[in-house]
Amino acid sequence: MWRLYHYALCPFSRKIRLTLAELRLDFDVVNEKPWERRTDFLVLNPAAQTPVLTCDDDERVLADSAAIFEYVQSEYGADINLLGETALAAAEARRLAAWFDLKFYADITTHAFSEMVFKRFIEKAPPDGRAIRAAKHNLDVHLGYIDHLFFERRWLAGDSFSIADIAAAAQLSVIDYFGMVPWSAHAPAQDWYARVKSRPSMRPLLADRVAGLPPAAHYDQLDF
């Protein structure tokens, strides 16, 4: 059995939860707060980051969400291809996955997470309005890019659902938990996210609830 060390509002953990569900791999979860730097967790991943995927039946320990994705896709993805049919399609899916993992995360998620989660639970301070406004400004630019991609394509990277959609949904679903997404101003992005939300792989994420931090009212609704 696979065991995933994750944090509910960690976008990279969400990316792997979605990947494993899309590939129909069963897994148990262990809730991990990586910032607590638990010794046993640091042994699994010296980078002190979720997600980490281990296997109870052997010694396998996998860390880094891109490395985990490539591993499970290559080993367990014979029937379900989250990269697209050609090497060029895969390059586009990986380019966009990196866009959301790196750029969207740096522009938006890290700031929103810091203000909404860290300030509340660790620093016991109110969110900084300027940081939230800056994240919202950046979000508008990224939603515009999703509008553009989805206007031209069936899914973000092309004709098929891919790791690009997974990486984007992983980030956006965290921001949507905080109620920060101006959906009504971005109809194509909203249509795309409604299609993602209706996938069975999304159900566990939409059921996430962090104690003391309830999600936005529409968070788990398919019509939002």
Next chain:
Amino acid sequence: MWRLYHYALCPFSRKIRLTLAELRLDFDVVNEKPWERRTDFLVLNPAAQTPVLTCDDDERVLADSAAIFEYVQSEYGADINLLGETALAAAEARRLAAWFDLKFYADITTHAFSEMVFKRFIEKAPPDGRAIRAAKHNLDVHLGYIDHLFFERRWLAGDSFSIADIAAAAQLSVIDYFGMVPWSAHAPAQDWYARVKSRPSMRPLLADRVAGLPPAAHYDQLDF
């Protein structure tokens, strides 16, 4: 013919220059300063980042260093495998490549680059001593990790030269250009880098010279 848009001291450009040379793919280079946000370059990569790899013979445009690596490895790496022999070896190579691409870069290279290149050429200001000292402190921790890996292994990810070595050398070679690496305190890391430096793929990087910013005296010396 392949064409690589790169900047000499961009570590991600260096990663792809090394990858293409290791795979024995010929390529022309175009010097690009991504912070100038040249319109024609933004069309190639809306993330406005080097490297970008294009093909003169068709419409192929590849962006993001991990996506480019996976593409050329899968399409042109039949004889030379920079991921290792098994899926598990590949997961370890990718985990470490991400360690250097993300963590080493965030802890060290981005600050060193900002102080040594941006301050000098764009802001016309002297480097901030505190930022340099913080980067050097972080560098000591990362060199300790390389010492540890190389003590147990022939190369960083295992028995064979891999994308992990390439990603590490790409970052470290930029820091070494600035003369910031305390090699004498990290003999195993120094031995590892000496082995990397002696590879033919490193020669073009060691010949790089940025006008107005000469490298450290030992930068291109195999005995340092």
